[in-house]
Amino acid sequence: KRGxxxxxxxxxxxxxxxSYLAIFGVSYYTGDIRHTVIKGMAADTRWGIDIxxxxxxxxxxxxxxxxxxxEMDAAKAIIETRLISDGITDYELYVDYGTDRxxxxxxxxxxxxxxxxxxxxxxISATAKLTFCGGTDSTNVLMEGKDVDxxxxxxAYDANGNVTSNYAVYLNLTAExxxxxxxxxxxxxxxxxxxxxxxxxxxxPTVNDVISxxxxxxxxxxxxxxATTLANQIKSGALPFTLETETNGTIxxxxxxxxxxxxxxxxxxxxxxxxxxxxxxxxxxxxxxVIGLLGQVGFSFAVITMFFPVFNSxxxxxxxxxxxxxxxxxxxxxxxxxxxxxEEELKAGRSLDAAIDRGTQNSLSAIVDGNVTVIIVALILLxxxxxxxxxSGIFGQSTTGTIYSFGYTLLMGVVANFIMGIAATRLMLxxxxxxxxxxxxxxxxxxxxx
Numbered sequence: 139k140r141g142x143x144x145x146x147x148x149x150x151x152x153x154x155x156x157s158y159l160a161i162f163g164v165s166y167y168t169g170d171i172r173h174t175v176i177k178g179m180a181a182d183t184r185w186g187i188d189i190x191x192x193x194x195x196x197x198x199x200x201x202x203x204x205x206x207x208x209e210m211d212a213a214k215a216i217i218e219t220r221l222i223s224d225g226i227t228d229y230e231l232y233v234d235y236g237t238d239r240x241x242x243x244x245x246x247x248x249x250x251x252x253x254x255x256x257x258x259x260x261x262i263s264a265t266a267k268l269t270f271c272g273g274t275d276s277t278n279v280l281m282e283g284k285d286v287d288x289x290x291x292x293x294a295y296d297a298n299g300n301v302t303s304n305y306a307v308y309l310n311l312t313a314e315x316x317x318x319x320x321x322x323x324x325x326x327x328x329x330x331x332x333x334x335x336x337x338x339x340x341x342x343p344t345v346n347d348v349i350s351x352x353x354x355x356x357x358x359x360x361x362x363x364x365a366t367t368l369a370n371q372i373k374s375g376a377l378p379f380t381l382e383t384e385t386n387g388t389i390x391x392x393x394x395x396x397x398x399x400x401x402x403x404x405x406x407x408x409x410x411x412x413x414x415x416x417x418x419x420x421x422x423x424x425x426x427x428v429i430g431l432l433g434q435v436g437f438s439f440a441v442i443t444m445f446f447p448v449f450n451s452x453x454x455x456x457x458x459x460x461x462x463x464x465x466x467x468x469x470x471x472x473x474x475x476x477x478x479x480x481e482e483e484l485k486a487g488r489s490l491d492a493a494i495d496r497g498t499q500n501s502l503s504a505i506v507d508g509n510v511t512v513i514i515v516a517l518i519l520l521x522x523x524x525x526x527x528x529x530s531g532i533f534g535q536s537t538t539g540t541i542y543s544f545g546y547t548l549l550m551g552v553v554a555n556f557i558m559g560i561a562a563t564r565l566m567l568x569x570x571x572x573x574x575x576x577x578x579x580x581x582x583x584x585x586x587x588x
Contacts, residue, residue: 145569149562150429157436160445177451179439184248186228186455186543189398191391192245193258198238200380205238209378214240216377220262223370225444225451227542240381243389245453255386261367263381268372269334270319272326274342276334280322285315289372291365294357305365307356307372316352323349335371401459409435412470420477422570422581427473430563434469437554438462438547458543461516465551468512469559476501476563481583490571490579498564505560509552516552519545 163178174182186192197213199205205213210233221229221244229244242262246253268283269276287310294306311319322331323345332342333356341358356368391397412431416424442458444451452458480497488496523541570576580586 143569143572146566149565149569153429153433153436153558153562156440157432160436160440160443163443163445177443177445179443182248182443182451184225184245184451184453185398186453186458186540187243187245187389188228188392188456188540189401189454190246192243192389193255193386194241194243194389195255195259195263195386196384197240197242197263197381198384200382203238203379205379207235210235210238210240212378213381217242217262219373220370223373223450224262224367226453227546228453228455228540239384253388255388256383259383259386261371263377263383264371265336265377265380267336270322271332271334272322273330274332274339276332276337276339280331281315281318283372285312285318286310286372287312287315289369291362291369294360304357305360305362306358307360307365307369309354309356309372311352311354313352316350319352319354320348320350323347335368340368405463416470416473416477420474420481420583422576423473423477423480423567423583426563426566426570427470427477427559429566430473430558431466431469433558433562434466434551434554435462437558438465438551441550442547452546453543454547455540455543457540458547461544461547461549462551465512465548465555468509468552469555471508472501472505472555472559473563475504477583484579484582484584490577490582490584493579493584494567494571494582498567502560509555512552513549516545516549520549 159176159178161179163174163180163182164176165172165174165178165181167173199209214231214233217240218229218231221231226244230242232241233239234241242259244262246258268286269279270281272278272280289307289309291305292308294302294304296302326345327348329345330342331345333340341356343357360368409431413424413428416427416431418424420427440446441449442452442454476498479501480493483493483497483500484490486493519541523545571582578584
């Protein structure tokens with residue numbers, strides 16, 4: 139169907155604004171403190187060890203505890219859960235059962251400036267035992283973290299239900315925990331029930347009402363990052379024993395300090411060259427294709443930086459960049475197929491409207507077939523080399539993060555191709571031909587003068 143005239147400008151403007159935000163984000167400064175409103179690829183991406191370097195550490199049970207293999211596996215699983223919850227997908231984690239050691243490597247945070255290994259591993263190796271205690275005495279334990287089913291971060295609310303500038307951690311309790319907490323809040327109504335993480339008191343609220351629905355809140359002067367970290371620690375559970383850091387150090391990036399800037403410049407040059415080729419070869423169809431490709435790049439970046447809350451943040455490695463490049467290549471291929479079919483229809487003597495309708499329809503099956511095949515491959519990579527480590531015994535655990543990164547960015551890039559390279563470009567094509575100056579076949583691949 140023909141599109142309405144404003145559709146082209148609306149879609150193009152949305153893609154350009156979205157792509158800018160996905161790349162650069164939105165932030166402001168209060169003195170030297172940076173406040174992020176929207177995360178962007180340029181400043182908020184956690185780059186992999188191969189690009190930016192990272193941290194390595196060896197842990198052992200405190201007080202030379204002789205841990206069992208089951209306890210070591212449990213500790214490894216909890217550390218792994220914390221890494222994944224923090225958006226770290228490029229990591230290496232091993233257990234040496236003979237010496238009761240856990241060896242870990244992971245990349246620096248995106249905003250890291252101090253590069254202190256001990257500080258970087260602090261939250262990951264914390265025992266993180268949650269307790270609810272009567273009064274402000276940590277020895278008067280009423281309920282433990284095992285009664286918490288889920289924990290998540292969200293905006294905090296005041297007594298009137300208005301959103302505040304702080305964040306809070308919200309807890310969903312198990313059935314047993316909900317019953318226990320109802321008894322606690324009934325017994326301590328009008329009194330203090332403090333919430334502790336290990337030996338640190340997080341909050342000491344006064345119980346105003348009996349809470350019987352199994353939903354509790356930890357409030358305080360939390361930033362979004364602090365609330366997220368706390369929620370992740372609670373959700374992952376307490377380690378079976380206290381960990382001591384035996385050794386720690388930094389890992390240098392394998393590609394060198396200037397590799398990231400070099401890759402960024404190379405990517406910009408490559409995109410410009412592809413854009414010029416598309417415009418030269420397919421004229422205005424190429425212009426629309428370039429706008430769609432820009433949107434595809436923006437979407438690929440957005441699902442890495444937690445631009446969309448539904449997607450966790452992601453560690454970008456060199457194989458991850460390769461996945462984005464490959465998906466962009468498939469986006470270029472999709473636009474070439476569509477533009478080529480439209481050109482064939484015009485050369486066959488069809489009207490501009492009929493050529494665009496038939497060209498977009500006839501190209502769809504070929505594009506879908508190619509993209510679905512890649513989606514299947516990407517899903518296999520995610521399932522095999524994802525956190526489940528299904529085939530780690532064959533390929534080795536060190537390959538998990540890198541191959542998973544490639545599969546993830548490839549999958550998201552292909553999804554972006556369906557949204558931008560197929561849906562958005564077709565909307566713009568069928569809208570732009572509603573303008574009389576654009577109703578020249580030559581603009582879309584026809585013979586000169588048509």
